[in-house]
Amino acid sequence: MATIHDVAKKAKVSVTTVSRVLNNRGYISEATRTKVFKAMEQLHYQPNEIARSLLRKQSNVIGLIIPNVSHPFFSELANYVENYAYEKGFKMLLCNSQLDPVKEKDYIEMLKRNRVDGIIMGSHTLQVEEYINLSSPIVTIDRQISTEIPYISSDNYMGGSLAAKLLLAKGCMKTAHICGNLELQLLANQRTTAFKSVMNENGVEPIIVQTDMDVFNQIQYAQMIRQLFEDHPDIDGVFATSDIIAAFAVKECAAVGKRIPDDVKIIGYDDINAASWMMPAITTIKQPISQMALTAVDLILKQMNEEEFHLENIHPVSLVERATT
Amino acid sequence: MATIHDVAKKAKVSVTTVSRVLNNRGYISEATRTKVFKAMEQLHYQPNEIARSLLRKQSNVIGLIIPNVSHPFFSELANYVENYAYEKGFKMLLCNSQLDPVKEKDYIEMLKRNRVDGIIMGSHTLQVEEYINLSSPIVTIDRQISTEIPYISSDNYMGGSLAAKLLLAKGCMKTAHICGNLELQLLANQRTTAFKSVMNENGVEPIIVQTDMDVFNQIQYAQMIRQLFEDHPDIDGVFATSDIIAAFAVKECAAVGKRIPDDVKIIGYDDINAASWMMPAITTIKQPISQMALTAVDLILKQMNEEEFHLENIHPVSLVERATT
DNA sequence: TGTCATATGTCAATCGTTTGACATGTCAAA
DNA sequence: TTTGACATGTCAAACGATTGACATATGACA
Numbered sequence: 001m002a003t004i005h006d007v008a009k010k011a012k013v014s015v016t017t018v019s020r021v022l023n024n025r026g027y028i029s030e031a032t033r034t035k036v037f038k039a040m041e042q043l044h045y046q047p048n049e050i051a052r053s054l055l056r057k058q059s060n061v062i063g064l065i066i067p068n069v070s071h072p073f074f075s076e077l078a079n080y081v082e083n084y085a086y087e088k089g090f091k092m093l094l095c096n097s098q099l100d101p102v103k104e105k106d107y108i109e110m111l112k113r114n115r116v117d118g119i120i121m122g123s124h125t126l127q128v129e130e131y132i133n134l135s136s137p138i139v140t141i142d143r144q145i146s147t148e149i150p151y152i153s154s155d156n157y158m159g160g161s162l163a164a165k166l167l168l169a170k171g172c173m174k175t176a177h178i179c180g181n182l183e184l185q186l187l188a189n190q191r192t193t194a195f196k197s198v199m200n201e202n203g204v205e206p207i208i209v210q211t212d213m214d215v216f217n218q219i220q221y222a223q224m225i226r227q228l229f230e231d232h233p234d235i236d237g238v239f240a241t242s243d244i245i246a247a248f249a250v251k252e253c254a255a256v257g258k259r260i261p262d263d264v265k266i267i268g269y270d271d272i273n274a275a276s277w278m279m280p281a282i283t284t285i286k287q288p289i290s291q292m293a294l295t296a297v298d299l300i301l302k303q304m305n306e307e308e309f310h311l312e313n314i315h316p317v318s319l320v321e322r323a324t325t
Numbered sequence: 326m327a328t329i330h331d332v333a334k335k336a337k338v339s340v341t342t343v344s345r346v347l348n349n350r351g352y353i354s355e356a357t358r359t360k361v362f363k364a365m366e367q368l369h370y371q372p373n374e375i376a377r378s379l380l381r382k383q384s385n386v387i388g389l390i391i392p393n394v395s396h397p398f399f400s401e402l403a404n405y406v407e408n409y410a411y412e413k414g415f416k417m418l419l420c421n422s423q424l425d426p427v428k429e430k431d432y433i434e435m436l437k438r439n440r441v442d443g444i445i446m447g448s449h450t451l452q453v454e455e456y457i458n459l460s461s462p463i464v465t466i467d468r469q470i471s472t473e474i475p476y477i478s479s480d481n482y483m484g485g486s487l488a489a490k491l492l493l494a495k496g497c498m499k500t501a502h503i504c505g506n507l508e509l510q511l512l513a514n515q516r517t518t519a520f521k522s523v524m525n526e527n528g529v530e531p532i533i534v535q536t537d538m539d540v541f542n543q544i545q546y547a548q549m550i551r552q553l554f555e556d557h558p559d560i561d562g563v564f565a566t567s568d569i570i571a572a573f574a575v576k577e578c579a580a581v582g583k584r585i586p587d588d589v590k591i592i593g594y595d596d597i598n599a600a601s602w603m604m605p606a607i608t609t610i611k612q613p614i615s616q617m618a619l620t621a622v623d624l625i626l627k628q629m630n631e632e633e634f635h636l637e638n639i640h641p642v643s644l645v646e647r648a649t650t
Numbered sequence: 651t652g653t654c655a656t657a658t659g660t661c662a663a664t665c666g667t668t669t670g671a672c673a674t675g676t677c678a679a680a
Numbered sequence: 681t682t683t684g685a686c687a688t689g690t691c692a693a694a695c696g697a698t699t700g701a702c703a704t705a706t707g708a709c710a
Contacts, residue, residue, distance in 0.1 A: 001440075001460060003666060014689050019668060027686050044458055049438040050384060051666035054375045054695045061418075068404060070598065075400035079393055082421050086428075091435065093386075094419040096407050103411075110416065113374040115326075133369055135326060218602055247602050254604060273395065277543055277572050279579060279604050328696060339659050344698060352657050376696035379665045 002043035011039035022047060053115070062300055063111035065095040065104065066122040071215060072272035073242065073289070074122065077141075080293030081120060088301060090117070097123040099214075112136065118300030124184055137303030139296050142187045144312075150299045152313045153187040154287040159317040160194030162285055163239040163267045168202050170265050170325055172237030175199060176207040176228060178249070179241045188241065191269065195239055206239075207232060215244055225252040236264055243268035243275040246282050250324060266324040280323030288315045327368035336364035347372060378440070387625055388436035390420040390429065391447040396540060397597035398567065398614070399447065402466075405618030406445060413626060415442070422448040424539075437461065443625030449509055462628030464621050467512045469637075475624045477638045478512040479612040484642040485519030487610055488564040488592045493527050495590050495650055497562030500524060501532040501553060503574070504566045513566065516594065520564055531564075532557055540569055550577040561589055568593035568600040571607050575649060591649040605648035613640045 004022075008015045013032055020026045021036045039045070053059045062085050066074040082092045093116060095107040104125055111119055118137035140151045167175055179192045192208060199206045209228060213220050225248060229235060240246040246268030250260055258264050260280060268275060271286035295313050302309040329347075333340045338357055345351045346361045364370070378384045387410050391399040407417045418441060420432040429450055436444055443462035465476045492500055504517045517533060524531045534553060538545050550573060554560060565571040571593030575585055583589050585605060593600060596611035620638050627634040 005666085015667085016669085016690080017688060023668075027688080029687060032688080044460070046434060046438045048379075048440060048666050050375055050379045050440050052668080054373075054379055054666085055668055057695070059375060069394060069407070070397070070401045070404040072395070072397070072400070072599075075397070075403075076395045078400075078419065079395040079421055082394070082419055083423075086421075091418050091420075091439070093416050094403065094407055095416075096404055096411075098408075109371060113371045114416070115373060115375050135369070216598060244602070247604075251602060251604055273541060274397075274599050274603075277569070277576060278599075279572075279576055330696085341660080341699085342658060348698075352655080354657060357658080373696050377698080379696085380698055382665070
């Protein structure tokens with residue numbers, strides 16, 4: 001691959017001059033400028049960003065750590081993050097932790113070794129706190145891990161509350177909530193808190209099912225949901241913590257002959273693309289994924305430039321009512 | 326951030342010694358080794374991979390260019406590619422071209438500037454040929470662009486053929502096929518070729534609908550499909566070029582009161598996760614996405630190491646029959 | 651005593667680019 | 681004639697690490 005020296009030689013100018021046209025600094029005549037550009041073109045010259053990064057101490061790379069891009073929520077998030085990063089002149093390194101604590105730690109270190117300008121952390125297993133010594137800008141999604149690292153989430157409490165209210169308004173008397181592991185200190189837990197609280201206020205005690213399952217393990221989920229309905233055949237409303245789980249619930253209801261929404265009403269969370277094109281289309285709590293991605297990139301940039309930023313970045317959710325309620 | 330010099334100073338050894346323990350070369354006593362490791366730990370030292378890359382002329386980064394990670398096929402692909410890359414000690418830079426030729430070209434150049442070790446090209450708009458002057462390893466997905474660049478695809482012809490045969494076996498007499506723009510020289514076009522050919526052999530002339538639409542534009546697709554059924558109310562079988570389009574078709578059929586699979590049978594392509602948990606679950610032609618990703622990473626590695634590789638890498642497909650046929 | 655494996659150090663070059671300091675030269679305006 | 685804007689060049693240091701050449705020292709073994 002051609003270097004700046006090759007270009008200089010070809011254009012019969014000094015390396016400094018090439019650098020000057022490349023970076024638009026100092027005086028350069030139109031004549032040399034074109035001469036240099038022509039040489040670059042002929043040589044298919046592309047400046048070595050690695051060398052630049054080394055000197056500048058800036059890689060223009062953002063690392064995104066998520067459990068798994070094949071999960072629609074994260075794939076949509078990744079898409080937006082990448083888009084905004086691109087707009088700002090950044091690239092995105094994608095890391096799938098598979099929710100493996102070892103891999104998670106490994107990725108953080110890898111990203112540091114590669115001197116990324118910032119890390120967006122969307123995967124949370126263990127006490128990541130120890131690994132993170134805020135040397136580089138970082139933002140977390142859905143988890144508060146310190147009072148210095150900004151975090152992003154949707155208004156989980158509002159989400160849980162909206163779901164509860166809708167089910168109550170539709171006349172549900174016996175509800176269930178399927179959520180993740182509440183021991184991980186995720187902000188998503190507030191969905192559960194809110195749901196339970198609103199239900200209780202209305203005299204309903206919801207059944208709470210925690211699960212650590214891989215969200216793609218349809219068979220396990222099917223079993224779990226089937227069990228739930230066997231144990232509580234009178235359930236008439238389900239609030240799932242993701243649209244995919246809601247979809248599994250829909251499927252399972254159909255399998256056991258419960259009609260949706262007549263017998264059971266189901267609400268999901270996220271509003272992934274699929275929620276709208278599934279059948280029946282899923283009623284859900286919409287997270288503004290695009291906005292959240294924008295905020296994430298923005299927070300990295302602000303930290304890089306030592307600008308002010310908010311620690312807490314909670315985005316409003318909205319209820320999208322479709323065919324399952 | 327600490328440098329190797331800081332570590333050397335802290336451990337009271339020379340930089341060379343630190344480098345030696347870091348890279349496991351030359352003689353090092355256990356005592357100094359631990360001394361050095363301790364210093365590294367205390368300083369939270371992480372070797373600067375940028376500096377290493379510059380010297381080694383190897384970034385250990387693979388670039389993946391795809392239209393959009395939020396498309397399930399590509400998100401699953403990206404997930405696998407990242408996993409395999411990680412196993413081999415590589416990182417993955419993700420680029421969403423949004424099928425914008427400008428962005429596509431831009432990304433290729435960006436990846437070259439960043440001296441990635443290889444590019445996996447899954448997005449194809451224009452004559453990318455001109456941009457690619459095979460300086461770095463590259464592999465394409467679903468497109469043959471030269472006789473030197475290896476390409477990966479599923480056995481599209483077999484896929485189209487399987488779909489046609491299934492519809493025929495189920496007694497379909499009037500079939501439609503929804504595909505992408507056939508003018509782009511994609512290998513996926515063979516699905517169409519095969520489908521048409523098998524149908525013709527059996528005396529059926531399928532209706533072929535080409536479309537350039539954004540696959541997420543549900544409204545446009547719905548209109549298009551509705552139009553299709555209005556123009557040809559007797560259609561009893563549809564072969565869509567992706568599961569998402571198949572899902573739209575399912576939805577539209579339901580909307581106009583056609584029963585699936587009784588009135589209309591629908592087959593998708595890809596076998597994305599969602600295909601199995603949708604309702605009704607979609608009959609589809611399964612691409613071995615994981616295998617394809619593995620091959621992609623492998624082909625990059627083989628090119629890097631100047632090993633032999635196959636130009637054509639076609640992966641077998643299989644029919645997964647579910648509820649829409 | 652000599653030799654050799656082990657252990658560590660010094661030094662300098664290299665990767666490709668940027669940048670500041672400084673020199674030199676041209677040309678036009680004052 | 682002087683001044684200063686414009687144009688280009690030379691040179692060297694820097695970014696953080698690796699590596700080869702070479703020097704030196706210790707201890708063990710023959």
